[in-house]
Amino acid sequence: MHMKAQGDPSYDVSSKCNGLVQYQxxxxxxxxxxxxxxxxxxxxxxxxxxxxxxISMLLGWHKYSKATYMGSN
Known part of the structure; x- marks a missing residue:
């Protein structure tokens, strides 16, 4: 595999920038x-x-019902 160097005329700066844009x-x-x-x-x-x-209100509603406050069962 041949790597392109910066001094090589076939080196394309835009491909490097394109890779950066894709990364961004x-x-x-x-x-x-x-x-x-x-x-x-x-x-x-x-x-x-x-x-x-x-759920906690449904499970504990009997503790605070009116009947409890009134004293009747």
Whole structure:
């Protein structure tokens, strides 16, 4: 395999720049994917928090029902 050197007239600087541009695009896409993943995780955490609160309220509703406050069973 023949590597092109900078002194070689067939050496193309634009191909080196093109590789850099492709790398930058790849990194941008990875950043967007990470941001999307981070947003999805945050939403799921919020949903789990709400479910936990609702379940704890459903399981403990009898402790705070009106009948308990009124003293009747």
């Amino acid at each position: 695009r790849l990194m941008e896409n990875m950043g967007k994917r990470f941001a999307k993943w981070k947003r999805m995780v945050r939403q799921q955490k919020g949903k789990l928090y709400i479910m936990r609160i609702c």
